[in-house]
Amino acid sequence: MEMVFLGFVLMLSIFLGFELISKVPATLHTPLMSGANAISGITVVGAITLAGGELAGWATLLAAMAVFFATVNVVGGYMVTDRMLSMFKKKDKPEARS
Amino acid sequence: MSEELIGAVYIVSAILFVFGLKLLGSPATAVRGNQLSTLGMLVAVVVTLGSTDIIDYRWIAIAAALGAVVGIVAAQRVAMTGMPEMVALFNGSGGLASLLVGWAALGMEGAEGDSQSAFTIITVLLSILIGGVTFSGSLVAWAKLSETMPSGAISFPGQQFVSLILLVATIGCGAAMLAQPDAGTAMLVYAVIALSVLLGVMAVIPIGGADMPVVISLLNSYSGLAACAAGLAINNTILIVAGALVGAAGIILTNIMCKAMNRSLSNVLFSGFTASKSAA
Numbered sequence: 001m002e003m004v005f006l007g008f009v010l011m012l013s014i015f016l017g018f019e020l021i022s023k024v025p026a027t028l029h030t031p032l033m034s035g036a037n038a039i040s041g042i043t044v045v046g047a048i049t050l051a052g053g054e055l056a057g058w059a060t061l062l063a064a065m066a067v068f069f070a071t072v073n074v075v076g077g078y079m080v081t082d083r084m085l086s087m088f089k090k091k092d093k094p095e096a097r098s
Numbered sequence: 099m100s101e102e103l104i105g106a107v108y109i110v111s112a113i114l115f116v117f118g119l120k121l122l123g124s125p126a127t128a129v130r131g132n133q134l135s136t137l138g139m140l141v142a143v144v145v146t147l148g149s150t151d152i153i154d155y156r157w158i159a160i161a162a163a164l165g166a167v168v169g170i171v172a173a174q175r176v177a178m179t180g181m182p183e184m185v186a187l188f189n190g191s192g193g194l195a196s197l198l199v200g201w202a203a204l205g206m207e208g209a210e211g212d213s214q215s216a217f218t219i220i221t222v223l224l225s226i227l228i229g230g231v232t233f234s235g236s237l238v239a240w241a242k243l244s245e246t247m248p249s250g251a252i253s254f255p256g257q258q259f260v261s262l263i264l265l266v267a268t269i270g271c272g273a274a275m276l277a278q279p280d281a282g283t284a285m286l287v288y289a290v291i292a293l294s295v296l297l298g299v300m301a302v303i304p305i306g307g308a309d310m311p312v313v314i315s316l317l318n319s320y321s322g323l324a325a326c327a328a329g330l331a332i333n334n335t336i337l338i339v340a341g342a343l344v345g346a347a348g349i350i351l352t353n354i355m356c357k358a359m360n361r362s363l364s365n366v367l368f369s370g371f372t373a374s375k376s377a378a
Binding site for chain 1: 161184
């Protein structure tokens with residue numbers, strides 16, 4: 001049952017992801033890629049559960065390393081996206097208003 | 099916090115990710131989209147820290163603090179022209195994290211208290227394979243963009259054949275692990291990790307430096323799928339939802355980027371081979 005439930009969640013998320021992105025102007029390709037990349041750092045949540053749980057020493061160490069790398073991905077990813085968009089906003093402000 | 103409450107907050111976080119991605123696709127709303135998505139991530143992390151399953155915060159605190167410092171410094175120091183390289187590095191970091199989560203999940207107890215279920219082993223193998231390919235592929239993409247290594251297409255005779263053998267060997271190791279979950283697992287896991295890292299290198303070296311943005315977008319999609327596989331392995335819904343969202347959205351974005359260059363994805367991925375063939 002659990003597997004069926006997770007399968008449904010997976011299927012619906014994939015279809016949603018396909019539909020979310022439609023027409024994207026070329027200037028937004030890199031920021032969108034970077035923003036999506038930051039979301040994929042969600043693996044930090046899984047790493048936290050494992051690193052704080054009751055696991056053997058080796059697994060806890062691996063999970064702690066995962067927390068480190070995923071945090072780099074999340075924090076760096078969102079900041080870089082924000083920096084790119086702030087440049088972009090200044091340049092295109094009149095256009096964005098119309 | 100109870101598991102139901104955490105699950106409910108994960109739904110909120112998923113909604114924020116969905117709207118965040120949607121708004122990122124339009125110039126007028128992109129900044130707000132990124133903020134919503136950041137908020138979604140913050141909410142998910144905070145509520146996870148409140149879980150009763152977490153008994154020891156020391157490792158988390160140290161690793162997260164170090165990771166945040168590295169992320170902030172890297173994001174602030176990078177020049178605007180170096181953004182694609184930086185995204186590649188962050189992406190590789192995320193792939194490596196998913197690989198490690200999958201690997202660490204092998205240390206969890208199975209449902210019966212002894213060995214892991216076949217479902218767990220398959221999803222762990224997938225997160226290691228996809229995570230490993232994302233990690234090494236992103237590093238190669240970074241090296242080509244920053245010209246740490248020659249940015250041209252690198253190919254040698256029989257390259258596709260070698261990749262195929264690596265893939266078959268990976269599947270073989272996975273099948274061996276499934277057949278005997280308790281015997282020799284550690285060695286097989288090392289083998290799968292090494293093979294997937296090699297596969298990532300083999301996938302990206304035949305592609306020229308100019309096509310790297312498309313490759314990074316594709317690898318970004320992979321890192322979402324790796325997170326999704328890790329979520330299936332440790333039974334975490336937000337990892338599955340957010341990972342699948344990025345995986346699917348990343349593929350679409352990759353396609354859009356290819357179309358903007360008037361090329362097909364297969365043309366980008368395999369152009370190195372045809373180029374070497376015509377040169378020979």
